[in-house]
Amino acid sequence: MPLINWDNSYNLNIAKIDMQHQKLVRLINELHEAMLAGKAKDKVGTIIFSLVEYTKTHFNDEEQIFDKHGYPGSFAHKQEHKRFVNEISKFSNDFDKGDLMLSMKVMNFLKDWLVKHIKGTDKNYVSFLAAKGVK
Ligand SMILES: [Fe+2]
Numbered sequence: 272m273p274l275i276n277w278d279n280s281y282n283l284n285i286a287k288i289d290m291q292h293q294k295l296v297r298l299i300n301e302l303h304e305a306m307l308a309g310k311a312k313d314k315v316g317t318i319i320f321s322l323v324e325y326t327k328t329h330f331n332d333e334e335q336i337f338d339k340h341g342y343p344g345s346f347a348h349k350q351e352h353k354r355f356v357n358e359i360s361k362f363s364n365d366f367d368k369g370d371l372m373l374s375m376k377v378m379n380f381l382k383d384w385l386v387k388h389i390k391g392t393d394k395n396y397v398s399f400l401a402a403k404g405v406k
């Protein structure tokens with residue numbers, strides 16, 4: 272059973288964004304499975320690294336869409352992105368140094384953050400961008 276079950280309630284109906292969100296969900300599920308399977312530290316570290324990098328890619332793409340269309344909620348949204356990137360980058364570094372273990376607490380933090388962000392903060396831009404013809 273995956274940690275996050277993707278269903279229609281996650282769809283924002285913007286094709287590129289939905290695809291990227293699905294990939295983030297896949298990476299978090301992969302990390303969860305690696306943790307449960309007791310995978311070696313370097314394997315887990317590689318998945319964490321991919322998650323951090325892909326999160327940055329997704330946030331950049333989203334922010335470019337905001338800038339292109341003058342989304343009024345952009346500033347606060349970008350702040351939220353920045354805080355999360357800082358947190359997971361720190362987590363990734365601490366993990367590599369052996370200062371932090373992957374745990375259900377960490378997994379639930381990742382899950383809760385992503386789900387809340389997609390269904391709350393991201394959902395807020397949908398009607399604005401739809402009105403601009405973004406799909
Ligand atoms: Fe976002």
Ligand SMILES: [Fe+2]
Binds near residue numbers: 292329
């Ligand atoms: Fe997003």
